[in-house]
Amino acid sequence: MSIVVTGATGHLGRHVVEQLLEKVPADRITAVVRTPEKAADFAERGVKIVVADYNAPETYDTVFAAGDKVLLVSGNEFEKGRVGQHKVVIEAAKAAGVALLAYTSAPGPLSAALADDHRGTEEALLACGVPYALLRNGWYNENYTENLAPVLEHNAVVAAAGDGRVSSASRADYAAAAVAVLTGEGHENQTYELGGDEAWSFAEYAAELSRQTGKEIAYNNVPGETLIGILTGAGLPEAFAAILAGVDASIAQGQLVVSSGDLSRLSGRPTTPISEAIAVALKG
DSSP states (O other), rough: OOOESSTTHHHHHHHHHHHHHSOOOOOOOEEEEEEEGHHHHHHHHHOEEOOOTTTTTGGGTTTOOOTTTEEEEOOOOGGGGGHHHHHHHHHHHHTTSSEEEEEOOOOOOOGGGGHHHHHHHHHHHHHHHHOOOEEEEBTTTHHHHHTOOOOOOOOTTEEOOOEEEOOOOOHHHHHHHHHHHSSSSTTTTEEEEEOOSEEHHHHHHHHHHHHHHOOOOOOEOOOOHHHHHHHHTOOOOHHOOOOHHHHHHHHHTTOOOSOOHHHHHHHHHHOOOOOHHHHHHHHH
């Protein structure tokens, strides 16, 4: 029996493999990647590396075996039809007879267009009959702290989220929950709503940035159309900018507040506060 992680060299997948290595022998871990060179460090530590691509169904024909536990990390190629990509993995996992297929989804209440692919994938997963675990990941701290340069340049946090709050946590926190599901028992056919222990507003985020940088950083709440214009002006494709503005609209409606406590319960530790993520980003 292997624990198989797709997208294993991505932002989240890499955290999952690293934390699995702390819990199980390397030869029980399979990392599925598109570019094996990016997984060279895992291979050196004894992890099995398999090359497969969501866009090439035949590459998944021999990835899984009966009894495997699999983490399907959602793809990020929005333009290529993510539900179809994910179905490639789901069908291959069903054919192999895996023991568990966990999927990194989106919060249940999220109505933004970003969630459509996740809902479609969940439907396909439930219909296929494989034992599943839905890991409905909330927002990552890193979504905000990985690119602070424009914020610090303009002394402004710009969003279209009103007074809405976000229960964010670190990628490492979400990875810990996934590892708990992949290495534990009793997670079959369970749905977990995952988010940070403490929700924050963008005004509070701007205030924390001000505190840590010594600058006066404001929160500029703008209409969604204005945000799309700002993002496309910064080089983002219009379709993706519209998706991000849609998420902000959902935040304004309270749809990214997660109060289940599932994340800290599964990971066995408190989640990483946004203040800590800011401190790490500023040091970097």
